Amino acid sequence: MVDPHVAIIPADFHHASDIDAVSDEAYDPQFEALISQMLVRLGEDPEREGLRHTPLRVAKALDFLTSGYRIDLETVINNAIFEDCCEEMVVVKDIEFYSMCEHHMLPFFGKATVGYIPNGHIIGLSKVARLVNLFARRLQVQERLTNQVADTMMEILAPHGVGVILEANHLCMMMRGVSKQNSSTVTSAMRGSFLSDHRVRSEFLELTRPR
Numbered sequence: 001m002v003d004p005h006v007a008i009i010p011a012d013f014h015h016a017s018d019i020d021a022v023s024d025e026a027y028d029p030q031f032e033a034l035i036s037q038m039l040v041r042l043g044e045d046p047e048r049e050g051l052r053h054t055p056l057r058v059a060k061a062l063d064f065l066t067s068g069y070r071i072d073l074e075t076v077i078n079n080a081i082f083e084d085c086c087e088e089m090v091v092v093k094d095i096e097f098y099s100m101c102e103h104h105m106l107p108f109f110g111k112a113t114v115g116y117i118p119n120g121h122i123i124g125l126s127k128v129a130r131l132v133n134l135f136a137r138r139l140q141v142q143e144r145l146t147n148q149v150a151d152t153m154m155e156i157l158a159p160h161g162v163g164v165i166l167e168a169n170h171l172c173m174m175m176r177g178v179s180k181q182n183s184s185t186v187t188s189a190m191r192g193s194f195l196s197d198h199r200v201r202s203e204f205l206e207l208t209r210p211r
């Protein structure tokens with residue numbers, strides 16, 4: 001049985017943990033100056049007490065939220081691909097992810113489900129969650145994120161097939177008065193036997209149904 005709640009351990013965990021650390025040492029003065037200017041543009045006073053360290057915090061937060069650009073696939077997988085003759089469907093459900101839409105740079109977040117049918121190789125289950133995060137921590141559109149996860153699974157495992165389903169809420173819709181507070185967006189990407197064999201696809205969709 002697949003553990004439906006695979007822990008998500010960010011590849012750059014140490015960086016994440018110091019995201020709110022404030023010190024006098026320079027982090028990225030140029031980037032912080034841009035954020036300062038943005039605060040002025042928004043009608044704020046970057047010198048006031050509450051905002052004094054905001055440019056630093058925002059710089060660190062944005063770096064973390066886009067860290068997927070700077071982490072390579074090899075590091076994420078970290079040799080966790082194993083030979084195995086299992087050819088049963090593997091499904092990792094409810095992988096939490098947080099991304100940012102590339103149109104508004106506002107978060108979208110939700111859950112990913114990734115399934116595949118091995119063909120000689122399996123991958124450590126926690127790596128599937130890391131793979132989702134590798135692509136989520138960039139400026140994205142949900143459709144591309146879904147496809148990137150599916151294509152990368154195909155590339156690194158050469159399985160019989162892959163299915164990826166993402167369900168997410170987009171703050172750019174929720175916060176801008178589009179009045180779609182409760183609507184979520186579902187995207188899917190099917191590859192190999194998940195695309196060509198309707199029995200495989202049905203089994204996958206059955207396993208991914210909320211229960």
Ligand code: ZN
Nearest residue numbers: 101103104172
């Ligand atoms: Zn958007």
